[in-house]
Amino acid sequence: MPHHSVAVTGASLTPFNRRRDGTSWRDWVFDAYSTALAMSDLEPVDIEEIFLASESDFFSLQLNPASILATELGLGGVAVTRCEAGGASGQVAVHAGVRAIRAGGARHVLVLGVDPSASSLSGDAMRALYGFSFDAWTDGMAGVTSTALYALSYQAFAAHHGTTEADLASVTRQNRANAMRNPGAHLPRGDTAEQINESPMIASPYRRLHCSPLSDGAAALILSRRDAVPSTRRSAPGIAGIGASTDHMHLGARSDPGAFAAKTRAMERACAEADVMPKQIELAEIYDAYAGAQLQGVMALGLSDAPGRDHQDGDFAPDGRCPVNLSGGLMGQGAPVGATGVGQTATCALVLEGRYHAGLQPQTLPNYALADTHGGVCTTAAVTILQREAAV
Amino acid sequence: MIRRTLLLEYGLEPGWMAPFVEGLLKGDAMARRCGDCGIKSFPPHRTCACGGSGAVWVCLPGTATIQFRTTGSDGDFALVQFDGADTSSVVSLQGIAEGQTNGRISAPDDAVPKLVLGPIEENNR
Numbered sequence A: 001m002p003h004h005s006v007a008v009t010g011a012s013l014t015p016f017n018r019r020r021d022g023t024s025w026r027d028w029v030f031d032a033y034s035t036a037l038a039m040s041d042l043e044p045v046d047i048e049e050i051f052l053a054s055e056s057d058f059f060s061l062q063l064n065p066a067s068i069l070a071t072e073l074g075l076g077g078v079a080v081t082r083c084e085a086g087g088a089s090g091q092v093a094v095h096a097g098v099r100a101i102r103a104g105g106a107r108h109v110l111v112l113g114v115d116p117s118a119s120s121l122s123g124d125a126m127r128a129l130y131g132f133s134f135d136a137w138t139d140g141m142a143g144v145t146s147t148a149l150y151a152l153s154y155q156a157f158a159a160h161h162g163t164t165e166a167d168l169a170s171v172t173r174q175n176r177a178n179a180m181r182n183p184g185a186h187l188p189r190g191d192t193a194e195q196i197n198e199s200p201m202i203a204s205p206y207r208r209l210h211c212s213p214l215s216d217g218a219a220a221l222i223l224s225r226r227d228a229v230p231s232t233r234r235s236a237p238g239i240a241g242i243g244a245s246t247d248h249m250h251l252g253a254r255s256d257p258g259a260f261a262a263k264t265r266a267m268e269r270a271c272a273e274a275d276v277m278p279k280q281i282e283l284a285e286i287y288d289a290y291a292g293a294q295l296q297g298v299m300a301l302g303l304s305d306a307p308g309r310d311h312q313d314g315d316f317a318p319d320g321r322c323p324v325n326l327s328g329g330l331m332g333q334g335a336p337v338g339a340t341g342v343g344q345t346a347t348c349a350l351v352l353e354g355r356y357h358a359g360l361q362p363q364t365l366p367n368y369a370l371a372d373t374h375g376g377v378c379t380t381a382a383v384t385i386l387q388r389e390a391a392v
Numbered sequence B: 001m002i003r004r005t006l007l008l009e010y011g012l013e014p015g016w017m018a019p020f021v022e023g024l025l026k027g028d029a030m031a032r033r034c035g036d037c038g039i040k041s042f043p044p045h046r047t048c049a050c051g052g053s054g055a056v057w058v059c060l061p062g063t064a065t066i067q068f069r070t071t072g073s074d075g076d077f078a079l080v081q082f083d084g085a086d087t088s089s090v091v092s093l094q095g096i097a098e099g100q101t102n103g104r105i106s107a108p109d110d111a112v113p114k115l116v117l118g119p120i121e122e123n124n125r
């Protein structure tokens, strides 16, 4: 079987926020696609396949959205696939696109992610729907919220690793501070640790400011076979490795309910493909649905064996050894579910090319970047390692 | 703005999980004991971690010990270990005071089959 290498020729995110401007999710997709296509120096006729991440028809009231978007984008006739894996939907769509090119099925594919998670339904309706993201017949029927399940998992993690309220505040402050330099971010905030620790308790130890928001938005990637990359786009970064895995759907059936074991396995698979070690990662967009989930993620990915200490020491700050969530992450930039994983990978690609927001772009370009996404309480994990293309 | 309201009424057949669901409605903790390794899972697993799928239903005593508890505006929930089970369970807590470490499975008051843990005393049978 042919195994072609894959480059990211186009990458774009719309702002993530709660839209109040009369635009629709179809508009956001159109904007993200148009910007990514312009960056790729390709033409619409070059796109052979679309992979769309969108978590739920409940949010958009549109079943079969991929074919609708093919028409809207003027790409009628291309093959389409809708990808869904809860919060990991976007990264799973990236993987599907990568596999299509590697296998020789297409030279250029469009990966889209979108969800109107903020503006189409009430917050209560969204929380009720999210409650069915876990095992609907056990956790869902018991009325356990996403925040409560994550809180229980984090408590197990904190009991094992000794992380504290100060560590949660440290993650929260860093992600929201990064968001202040991201013009497309939903929650740019400069809360003090005291303000964070006094925000309303949602599910102990998680307070409102420890949680990511529900956002509207879209993201797009154009993936291209390396030997088909336009001559003007030779600096396009490559996909070095992908990996995915699952964990038991019930927290209580896991040998350690505080460990994101699926993420560890996904990372091992991606590192094996990329032939890198976690310590070689110099930039990471990590799935911080909650502040503690970032600590759990950093640990599971092998980026630290003492995540609380390393956060407080600045290892993951914008000028640290491995900046984490430069974008602000889900907590700062926002979380339009289907767009999240596509947006994380787009962010990594833009940074590796030196094309990210001026206030956040590192002066020294990283060699390897990691996009880490999961669904459920890390029930599905999908990670992608990107590599900077040597100067041409 | 396009406004549209949907009212959805689901009727979901529980299939192989029927004994578990019926148990919840009565306040019984029905677990599955794997025919191969003997592990008792609750909530029940169709396929055991050992790979075995042959299993029998067993009724646990219904008492449980709280391992981790979360409280706030979303409600009161816990990860608990039911006596006789080899896995832990996420439950909704009803009437369990702060600091109390034990409870007993309790039938839901709204006919929704859900895992509820209430005080041991009130549900003594």
Ligand SMILES: [Zn+2]
Binding pocket: B034, B035, B036, B037, B038, B039, B048, B049, B050, B051, B052
């Ligand atoms: Zn077994």
